[in-house]
Amino acid sequence: MIQEKQIALETFEFQQGDVLQQVPVTWQQVGCAPRSDNVVLFLHGISASHQALVPSTGVVYNDAGWGQGLIGPGCSVDTDHFCVLIPNTLGSCFGTLGPRSAANGEGALYDAHFPAFGIHDAVRLQQAWLRAIGIEQLHAVIGYSYGGYQAFQWAVNQQWPSPRTAVLASAPKGRGRPQELQDLKRYASLRYKALPGQTWTHHAQTLAAWREQRVRTLQAYGVQVDCPHEQQAIEAWAREFDPLTLAGLRAAALGFECSHALAQVSTDLLILLCQTDTLFPPEVVDGMRMGNRTTVQQINGSMGHVSPLYEPDLWAEHLAPFLQCYRV
Structure with missing residues (x-):
């Protein structure tokens, strides 16, 4: 069962x-009660x-279904046994609180001064949300890429450690260059300031540059973009x-x-890294002191x-046994 x-x-x-007041959090709930x-x-x-699986009703985002090989009946995260909660992260643009580019009468970015936030804020918001919906205990936390930063956190x-945490293709230290952040802010500014009151689609050159930025990102991920x-x-x-959303997340x-805190981790931590991942190669954890309940595994993947x-x-x-062998 998939619920938005x-x-x-x-x-x-x-x-x-x-x-901030009246802070929205949006999520997808899949599987058991x-x-x-x-x-x-x-x-x-x-x-x-947050749409790891494609919802049957309501708004369906472009990337919906990204988790269909990982989450579902018989998958690593088996929805016949687990209740899976996938929250839209703090700062995103799919329903949870975050900065939004928008034009007022003068074409200014009305959310340009959204509070600065970090990965720790994203996790604190998740904890507040879980308590608000009556969840006081987790079986596990799993995070992929940017979500892996949050899983490490x-x-x-x-104050509220997860009994077991799995990190997929990520690292305990953020990556990226400050110039990327400046480029994203520039895209956000151009989106509205050039033609006040008009939409992104009116800015053909800027949209083309933004599209090209996405192509470069996907190529770095290992995606074949020509199909x-x-x-x-x-x-x-x-x-x-x-773009303003992505700037906040990148910051x-x-x-x-x-x-620096990994050596003190006292819960079960599984770190899975792909040998062909150029963003988070297996070497990202070389030389780091780990707790004695931490396991690092290399995945022989080509993607x-x-x-x-x-x-x-x-x-x-690796992921399915890590979750299942501890399942009550």
Whole structure:
């Protein structure tokens, strides 16, 4: 059973002290009804939505179904046994609180001063949301890529540690260059300031540059971008995904670092890395001190950073036993 849900938290305080009211959190719930022993939190990538599986009703985002090889009956995250919650992350543009590019009468970005946030804020929002919907205990946390940063943050969290955490194709330190952040802010500014009150589609040159930025990203991930299906997906993403949103998420990634705390992790932590991933190669954890309940495994995949999504069976060999052998 796939359900799309949303709740508004009365308030949320960022770590730096900013407080916002009526904070929306949107998520997808898949599988069994939640119990005290079966809830798995699955955290998505930086430009993904929370729609790991394609919903049967309502709005369907361009990337819906990205987790269909990992989540479902008989998959690594077996929905015959688990209740899987996939929240849209803080700062995203698919229903959860985040910055939005939009034009007022003068073409200004009205959310340009959205509070700065980090990976720790994303996890704190997830914890507040879980408590608000009555979830006090998790079976596991799983995070892919940007969601892996959050999964690491869950693992080192002393206030509400997950009993077991799996990280797919990620690292305990954020990657990226400051110049990328400046480019994203420039795209966001051009989107509206050039022609106040008009939409992104009116800015052909800027949209083309934004589309090309997506192509470069997917190529770095290891995706073949020349096929018609991918071209259509790129076009849809370029029109759907807000540059100011991606700037906020990229800033959070650039500021993330928790490798110093890995040695103190006292819960079960599984780190899965793909040998052909150029973004998060197996060497990203070389030399790091790990807790004695941490396991690092290398996946022999050919699809680079998107291997968990395109070659899920390779990851299931490690992920499924990690989840199932502890299942009550």
